[in-house]
Amino acid sequence: MKSFLIVFLITISLSACNNEQQLKMGEEEQLYIGSPTANEILSKNKREDIFLMNEVVYVNAERIDWVKKADLTLGNAVLEIVRQSKDGEDFTEGTATKLPVGTKIYKTNEKGDIYIAVVDGREIRYLGFREG
Template identity: 40%
Template sequence: MYRFSFVLVLLFLVGCMADGGKVTVREVLKNNPTADIFQYNGFVYSNVTELDWFNDKKENYKKNSLVGEIKKKSTRVLGFKDLTATTLPVGTKIYTTSENEDDVGILIVEYEGKDMYFMRLLEG
């Protein structure tokens, strides 16, 4: 039940990708205090690695260029800024999935030898 509720919240937050509206860390953590998120270029990214609807899409995304590393770990809204994460440790590497630097809808994180997929959250 919890996982189903989280998926519904995530789908609501992702909404229409063409809209361009930013979801805030405050909104995400209010709805799910244990969310696995980080912020990059002012946008919040949420872990979609284990979500059923994303499993078939994983093979479409490959690591491209390194865009940064997690600089801070925090679950507090105050001071949550770019390259801050709720669960990923400091030093975790973040990669693009496209040669187009503007195409950052999905980012790949390399964590404990495995790839994890994070989707940019936009308001619908």
Template identity: 30%
Template sequence: MIRINKLITINKTFFNILFTIFSLMLIAGCGVADDGKITARDVLKQNSDADILMYKGRIYSNMTEVEWFEQKNEQYIKYNLIGEIEKQSTNSIGFNDMTATKLPVGTKVHSSREVDNDKELGILIVEFEGGYLYYMQLLEG
């Protein structure tokens, strides 16, 4: 009888430790290791065909043909050239600044501002095939 009680105690202890470790891993996994930013992995996990790019550690998504944005895009103008696409990839590993899923290497990327305002916005304007594409910063929440 004592032997069975010891086994039960050992099993309870083992499962309590296992539960504690699992709980800590779950909490750590839900932490804010990426500063609350949406990552390329987050986006590509939901839509492997997403048209995104990364700039200054932030993910921007193509909004050019989104209905509500089409009505507003004329109020945004190119401001400063911030660089060119350096890498094209659909792999979230190594998805760094100036990496895009669809845009070819060498595509020029500009910051934007509103027509009547000099303040830069969370929208990037990309020169593409003689026209412009609009990429909006994705925010968590």
């Protein structure tokens, strides 16, 4: 009977430790799953060239080799920039940090997460900043 009680207490102790670890892992997953917000991105780099569309932040991808080298063609216009802001908390659909108001954003026929802004006849590629 005494040994049964000791085994029972050890089992409960180990189960409690195991549940705590799972809870901590779950909390970490909740912290890191999901797309970063404009505020999170701009808090790390206030000069980042971004825009917001469909609750996803798109980042200028001109320095990403595989995006630059991708053979892409313009699809339909899907967004027009309606305002500029450097304040990440002030971002709503169609807000950009650097793209001028009135800039059209086009989807590409080849890649879903790459969009192209056309400014003064120049194409600028943007990549959706997603995590999780």
